[in-house]
Amino acid sequence: MREIVITLADVVNEIHDILTFLFSDMTDKELHFWVMGIIGMVTFLVVHFFFKLIERLKWSTTILSFIYTFTGMVVLVFAIELQQAITNRGNMEFADAVIGLWGFIVLFFIYAVLGLIVYVIKKKIFKRKDK
Structure with a gap:
């Protein structure tokens, strides 16, 4: 499990480095604001869609x-x-x-x-x- 956590942390760090490079004009806080906001909204829309289907059951x-x-x-x-x-x-x-x-x-x-x-x-x- 420790290896899985370390691998996931490495993947997140690589993604963070790429995003920091691509959006170098943003601060770390601004980057976190947008990335987590977008992830949250996409997750919400997917969950909301499926929960609306489940609501009919x-x-x-x-x-x-x-x-x-x-x-x-x-x-x-x-x-x-x-x-x-x-x-x-x-x-x-x-x-x-x-x-x-x-x-x-x-x-x-x-x-x-x-x-x-x-x-x-x-x-x-x-x-x-x-x-």
Whole structure:
């Protein structure tokens, strides 16, 4: 994992150097303003488009809640792994982050299956009462 973080940092530094060269008339703060602003807006537009599609689905709130929670979990597991690298307490491994996310996905899947079972049972009970 340490190698991945170092490689990503190197890539970001290379991109930063290229942008600094191309836009040499900008300060570092101005460059960050525009680059992060553009990245943020492109991300927002893509996410907004997909969330509008999800909004039309039956369990849209559950889907959106899962996406939001999963995103938070990704940030959390990588923050924990980075903290381990900084403090030298534990091993910083990509596999640890992945298995932590799998834990959430498996438990969410169990929750979804149980919720679906309850939903089907309720539908059958109310269907019988209507007859």
